[in-house]
Amino acid sequence: MPNSDLLARSLAAVWHPCTQMKRHEALPLIPIARGDGVWLIDADGRRYLDAVSSWWVNLFGHGEPRxxxxxxxxxxxxxxxxxxxxxxxxxxxxxxxxxxxxxxxxxxxxxxxxxxxxxxxxxxxxxxxxxxxxxxxxxxxxxxxxxxxxxxxxxxxxxxxxxxxxxxxxxxxxxxxxxxxxxxxxxxxxxxxxxxxxxxxxxxxxxxxxxxxxxxxxxxxxxxxxxxxxxxxxxxxxxxxxxxxxxxxxxxxxxxxxxxxxxxxxxxxxxxxxxxxxxxxxxxxxxxxxxxxxxxxxxxxxxxxxxxxxxxxxxxxxxxxxxxxxxxxxxxxxxxxDDVIASNRAKAERWDALFAPLQAHPNVVHFRRTGMVWAFDVIDAGAGFAQRYFAAALAQDLLVRPIGNTVYFMPPYVLNDDEAALLADGALQALDAALATGDTDHDLSLA
Missing domain, CATH: 3.40.640.10 (Type I PLP-dependent aspartate aminotransferase-like (Major domain))
Structure with a gap:
């Protein structure tokens, strides 16, 4: 089925959560066909790294066999x-x-x-x-x-x-x-x-x-x-x-x-x-x-x-x-x-180094981490930053959904070092892109 048909049917029949539906006129829904580990795959085969664990629920990756x-x-x-x-x-x-x-x-x-x-x-x-x-x-x-x-x-x-x-x-x-x-x-x-x-x-x-x-x-x-x-x-x-x-x-x-x-x-x-x-x-x-x-x-x-x-x-x-x-x-x-708690501690320490360029960005303040949650605030971001960043992150094949001017990562625990490096690099590029696109009031979400 063509994506356009699925999107039209969703907009006609589904009331999506925490969303002003009219704003999907500006930003189309993304039709997800399947998941694999930390990745969500859309109907065209494009992959998005799920850096927010699908609203903080996914611990061990999509499709975890056990x-x-x-x-x-x-x-x-x-x-x-x-x-x-x-x-x-x-x-x-x-x-x-x-x-x-x-x-x-x-x-x-x-x-x-x-x-x-x-x-x-x-x-x-x-x-x-x-x-x-x-x-x-x-x-x-x-x-x-x-x-x-x-x-x-x-x-x-x-x-x-x-x-x-x-x-x-x-x-x-x-x-x-x-x-x-x-x-x-x-x-x-x-x-x-x-x-x-x-x-x-x-x-x-x-x-x-x-x-x-x-x-x-x-x-x-x-x-x-x-x-x-x-x-x-x-x-x-x-x-x-x-x-x-x-x-x-x-x-x-x-x-x-x-x-x-x-x-x-x-x-x-x-x-x-x-x-x-x-x-x-x-x-x-x-x-x-x-x-x-x-x-x-x-x-x-x-x-x-x-x-x-x-x-x-x-x-x-x-x-x-x-x-x-x-x-x-x-x-x-x-x-x-899998001794998950100990494994996570080791991963988090390694990934802190990967995320260091974000912390050093001139528009980033209050870079912080607790456990497997990283966050930073963006200054001089302009109106509508959350939506601009969300769109810029999608262009980098990342699902990152800021809360206001706060960008955060809460990835599945099975994220590996290579994927963490992709997240760090893509998040930095998305930040520069979101800051460069100027003010907009097209926030998609209510929160």
């Missing part, structure tokens, strides 16, 4: 069964393994990151209700935070374009300063920025803890805030403040879990144990939708009662889907078999 084999094997036994009143081996095995990895003993499943956040928020507020503190039903979130676009998740997301559009639908909670290291004052270290932000959090909790159920936080990296990276010191101080003021801590590890931060879970890099962890994205290696909330035994026990109303009132038809759980178990198998 994950495919696990899904195929599961198809031969059980494709799905409701998890209310029933159970199955893949979900039990996955829950046991996640518990061992995280130190949190019970797993509740959903379909995507936003649903995990909804689950965690409801669980936190209901926890306090079950303990006789129904007034504790509000939340604290960081400036610039992003936790999803469903109503509850949006209420703890600090992205103006989303909040303003749906303001009548969302609850009002507390926002506290971000420990983003880019906020450093002259002579101030990242630790000192973290301590300054933590002092503001402490003050907020001291005043309002009687109505606050939980702090929700993206550990170490705030994605939609332009890959804002901060000192682990903040997580340590935030954990202590939550403990002092009887506030739960929710770690939104949807983007930064499963090795992205350099550890299996980002909180582990700070030596911090949250009360609840939200997981999704990389949990199935980018193959199938799945989300999970892990909670402490303390939280779980507060719901364990004869009264149905004290049970956790949440459900999802595809909760704990066996196919998705089989994929997730295969992902954990790969982490063990």
């Amino acid at each position: 994950i495919k084999a696990a899904i195929k094997a599961q198809l031969d036994t059980l494709e799905h069964v409701m998890l209310a009143g029933f159970t199955h081996e893949p979900v039990v095995r996955l829950s046991e393994r996640l518990g061992q990895l995280s130190g949190l003993g019970h797993a509740f499943y959903g379909s995507d990151g936003a649903s995990a956040v909804e689950i965690a928020l409801k669980m936190a507020a209901h926890y306090w209700r079950n303990l006789g503190h129904p007034a504790k039903h509000r939340f604290v979130y960081l400036e610039g935070s992003y936790h999803g676009e469903t109503a509850g998740a949006l209420a703890v997301t600090d992205v103006a374009v989303f909040r303003e559009a749906y303001a009548p639908l969302i609850g009002q909670h507390f926002v506290t300063p971000s420990p983003d290291a880019r906020h450093a004052q002259p002579g101030e270290s990242a630790d000192e920025v973290a301590e300054r932000a933590a002092a503001r959090l402490e003050h907020l909790l001291a005043r309002h803890h009687g109505e606050i159920a939980a702090l929700i936080i993206e550990p170490l990296i705030q994605g939609a805030a332009g890959m804002a990276m901060y000192s682990p010191r903040y997580l340590q101080l935030a954990r202590a403040a939550c403990d002092r003021h009887q506030v739960l801590m929710i770690a939104d590890e949807i983007a930064v879990g499963f090795g992205r931060s350099g550890e299996m879970f980002a909180c582990q890099g700070a030596g911090v144990q949250p009360d609840l962890i939200c997981l999704s994205k990389g949990i199935t290696g980018g193959f199938l939708p799945l989300a999970c909330v892990l909670c402490s035994d303390t939280v779980y026990t507060a719901f364990y009662h004869d009264d149905v109303a004290r049970g956790f009132l949440h459900s999802h038809s595809y909760t704990g889907n066996p196919l998705a759980c089989a994929a997730a178990n295969a992902v954990l198998d790969i982490f063990e078999a």
Whole structure:
């Protein structure tokens, strides 16, 4: 089928996410036919290096054979069964393994990151209700935070374009300063920025803890805030403040879990144990939708009662889907078999040298890395930089999708040194091209 036919059909029938559809009049959709490792291949055979892991979900490359084999094997036994009143081996095995990895003993499943956040928020507020503190039903979130676009998740997301559009639908909670290291004052270290932000959090909790159920936080990296990276010191101080003021801590590890931060879970890099962890994205290696909330035994026990109303009132038809759980178990198998965390550390150190010319570019500031995430900000970029860079990167056979004036790489872990060199060189050429093309207001995406 000609590409033009497929593109026309997509525009006529598909409402694409996080997109002002009219702007596809200026920039056509790219019809992807297949994937292979770190590469996406379009209908004409052109290859694009997937430097953002297809919105941060792909860990081990497109078409990873071990994950495919696990899904195929599961198809031969059980494709799905409701998890209310029933159970199955893949979900039990996955829950046991996640518990061992995280130190949190019970797993509740959903379909995507936003649903995990909804689950965690409801669980936190209901926890306090079950303990006789129904007034504790509000939340604290960081400036610039992003936790999803469903109503509850949006209420703890600090992205103006989303909040303003749906303001009548969302609850009002507390926002506290971000420990983003880019906020450093002259002579101030990242630790000192973290301590300054933590002092503001402490003050907020001291005043309002009687109505606050939980702090929700993206550990170490705030994605939609332009890959804002901060000192682990903040997580340590935030954990202590939550403990002092009887506030739960929710770690939104949807983007930064499963090795992205350099550890299996980002909180582990700070030596911090949250009360609840939200997981999704990389949990199935980018193959199938799945989300999970892990909670402490303390939280779980507060719901364990004869009264149905004290049970956790949440459900999802595809909760704990066996196919998705089989994929997730295969992902954990790969982490063990390939010693992924140690391998990633070695790769990241080698690739820092490859990316050094980007860091030296006169328009680049705040070049930074945490784990397997690299980011830099572009100054004097002009309006519409994100879209110009996106188009310029495509011309270099790269999928790189900036957030405002922040360019970032979050590639699949199977990227090799040669491919990393291609990414570094292509990203530098795309930067010069985007800066040379001048201002435009043709931003494609909403974020």
